[in-house]
Amino acid sequence: MDRRLLLIEDDARLRSALTLVLSDEGWVVDEAVDGEQGLRLLAEPGRYDVVLLDLRLPGIDGFEVCRRIRRTNDVPIVMVTARQDSHDVVAGLEAGADDYVTKPLSAKVLVARLRALLRRTGSRDGAEPKPIVDDDLEIRLDSAMVVRNGHPVSLTRTELKLLAELANARGRVLSREELLERVWGYDYFGDSRLVDVHIRRLRAKIEAEPAAPRHVITVRGMGYRFGP
Amino acid sequence: MTNNHRSHRRRRLVLGLRGRVRLAFALVAAAIAVTIAIAVWLLVTNLVYERREGLSLAQATATADRVEAVLRTLSPPDDLVKSLGNPAGSMSMLWYQDEWHSGDPTLSAADLPTPLLERLMSGERLQQRVWLTGTPRLVVGIPLTDVDGTYAEIFPLDDMERTFRTLAATLVAVTLVAPLLGLLLGAWAGRRALRPLTEVTRAAGAVASGDLTARLEATGDPDLAPIAATFNRTAEALHRRVQGDLRFATNVSHELRTPVTTLVNAIDHLSTRREQLDLSGRKALDLLGDEVTRFERLVEDLLEISRTDAGADDLLLAETDAAELVRQSIPDTARRLLDVDPAADGLLVRVDRRRLERTITNLTQNADRHGGGLVRVSVEPAPGPTVRIAVEDAGPGVPAHLREQVFERFARGATSRDRTPGVGLGLALAAQHVRLHEGRLWVESRIGGGARFVVELPAHAPSHRQSETPPAVDASTDHHPWDPPWVTTR
Numbered sequence: 001m002d003r004r005l006l007l008i009e010d011d012a013r014l015r016s017a018l019t020l021v022l023s024d025e026g027w028v029v030d031e032a033v034d035g036e037q038g039l040r041l042l043a044e045p046g047r048y049d050v051v052l053l054d055l056r057l058p059g060i061d062g063f064e065v066c067r068r069i070r071r072t073n074d075v076p077i078v079m080v081t082a083r084q085d086s087h088d089v090v091a092g093l094e095a096g097a098d099d100y101v102t103k104p105l106s107a108k109v110l111v112a113r114l115r116a117l118l119r120r121t122g123s124r125d126g127a128e129p130k131p132i133v134d135d136d137l138e139i140r141l142d143s144a145m146v147v148r149n150g151h152p153v154s155l156t157r158t159e160l161k162l163l164a165e166l167a168n169a170r171g172r173v174l175s176r177e178e179l180l181e182r183v184w185g186y187d188y189f190g191d192s193r194l195v196d197v198h199i200r201r202l203r204a205k206i207e208a209e210p211a212a213p214r215h216v217i218t219v220r221g222m223g224y225r226f227g228p
Numbered sequence: 229m230t231n232n233h234r235s236h237r238r239r240r241l242v243l244g245l246r247g248r249v250r251l252a253f254a255l256v257a258a259a260i261a262v263t264i265a266i267a268v269w270l271l272v273t274n275l276v277y278e279r280r281e282g283l284s285l286a287q288a289t290a291t292a293d294r295v296e297a298v299l300r301t302l303s304p305p306d307d308l309v310k311s312l313g314n315p316a317g318s319m320s321m322l323w324y325q326d327e328w329h330s331g332d333p334t335l336s337a338a339d340l341p342t343p344l345l346e347r348l349m350s351g352e353r354l355q356q357r358v359w360l361t362g363t364p365r366l367v368v369g370i371p372l373t374d375v376d377g378t379y380a381e382i383f384p385l386d387d388m389e390r391t392f393r394t395l396a397a398t399l400v401a402v403t404l405v406a407p408l409l410g411l412l413l414g415a416w417a418g419r420r421a422l423r424p425l426t427e428v429t430r431a432a433g434a435v436a437s438g439d440l441t442a443r444l445e446a447t448g449d450p451d452l453a454p455i456a457a458t459f460n461r462t463a464e465a466l467h468r469r470v471q472g473d474l475r476f477a478t479n480v481s482h483e484l485r486t487p488v489t490t491l492v493n494a495i496d497h498l499s500t501r502r503e504q505l506d507l508s509g510r511k512a513l514d515l516l517g518d519e520v521t522r523f524e525r526l527v528e529d530l531l532e533i534s535r536t537d538a539g540a541d542d543l544l545l546a547e548t549d550a551a552e553l554v555r556q557s558i559p560d561t562a563r564r565l566l567d568v569d570p571a572a573d574g575l576l577v578r579v580d581r582r583r584l585e586r587t588i589t590n591l592t593q594n595a596d597r598h599g600g601g602l603v604r605v606s607v608e609p610a611p612g613p614t615v616r617i618a619v620e621d622a623g624p625g626v627p628a629h630l631r632e633q634v635f636e637r638f639a640r641g642a643t644s645r646d647r648t649p650g651v652g653l654g655l656a657l658a659a660q661h662v663r664l665h666e667g668r669l670w671v672e673s674r675i676g677g678g679a680r681f682v683v684e685l686p687a688h689a690p691s692h693r694q695s696e697t698p699p700a701v702d703a704s705t706d707h708h709p710w711d712p713p714w715v716t717t718r
Binding site: 018020024082104105108221 | 482485486487488489490491492493494496497500524527528546547
């Protein structure tokens, strides 16, 4: 089965080069020159496996495109930022991106990221069929569903994977590095902001009071744990 | 050489502005003191002496009148001069009938200098100071015209002389002290007058050490306002210029990122089709690939260095195990060269991991490219407490006079042989990153040849994990002071 990728990038030459490399890796790449075109192409649900989104776009900027995609779609989004340490990264993650790559990005890094992204969103091996219940929250890993107070919660696949890792640890504290490795497939030098921003997004969806969380708890100086 | 010598000699003669003010004050004070002392001396001594002379003359004249009156009655002159009983301790002598008669047994005519005696005997009216038996005296001679003799009275002046000596001592003391006071006054005045100059020095120093926002405060002083204004204008222009340069460097490297990305990926694409190219085509592809990699790194370094110059506040500090960080930062092939002192194991440093990784990578790359290959990477504790990370190579080493210079931007090796690509910014960036962490980076000679680049960072032993601060981007506010019993630490 072909994996389909939507590339939203305004620079024609860069678009062409990335398409060449990704096609080599077996991706079917659709190109969009700006946010409007990208959003039009995304209107058809389930058409793409992943979106590669440049944050600096003419017209609607990347952050806004990200937010609009998230309103209707949980497709994994990898954003392309100019700099790793700029505020763009945090803002992009807040807007709903799953991961990021920085320019000049090499095809090798990009392909590895996309593989990790699909691996974690695609398969559900090792998930226990028995739902994990914590107070008002019920996590059904076998059907990728989270139910709070009887209502299903819409999580992106990365958020779900993060929650699953924490829930499967059964109250053990997981460090940011461990979570980076398990959820994003990063090595030692991953960006712990990925974890922190995703935890924040997750709390906003599953906690009654995100500022005083009861399910996903920060253990100062160590990491996060799930549970009472 | 001659020039040097001359300028050195000249420098020794040049006093500072402050020194000159002090010296001027001291000289003026000395001149005033000497003038006043001389004037006082002349005035006071003359006044006192004239007064004493007048009194002595009046007394002598009165006595002479008495002597003359008595002599007219033909009484013996010796008894007469002895009976005079002069006040003020003066002694009387009488020249009468070609003979000297003394009123005091301690004094005889022979004690007086002969010229004076002759003048007295010749009947001259005189007043003269003489030294007799070691003391100053005033001799007053009054001719006794009626009886053809001379009356001489000798007044002691030693009390006056003592007064004069005290006066002289006082004046000399004042004269000596005055320049010292002048010096102090000059120092005080100089400091006061030059205080604005100290401010200028401070501000200029701040600008020189990189704080381009340092300005002089505007004062109401009309003498200083122009200097302050000029200084501030200059600093402002410099600041704008540097900011402009930084913006330019940042913009350029930003603009270059997209084309570099295109290049990197196009070459990647070509590389997968390497087999389809002939030999020369492959060679060209390799060249292209190497150069694009180098170009990419240069763009990255340029951006990074200009961003730090601009004072980017994006330092993401986290407690990190120093030895572990080094282990992760060096290439897999170099792991066996890593030598961690057991005492340094577990030492924590508070660093931006990405920056420090970059620093160590740059140093190991430098060793590989320009130092004849990496030989050893060590981590050891040092006083402070600090941790020292040393990267050693087998190259020719860095000569002493280039040891500062190698950390400059786009520094090149001394020999053309050493013009290996990529020297550019690596060490400068490493130095900048280390400075940002309040550490030090230097290069020294390795024992056994080669260079040894040492990074020294403030470190501390792991105390309690609770003391660790959470990363910057953690907005969670939940507090759980207890450790759950099933928490396991890795």
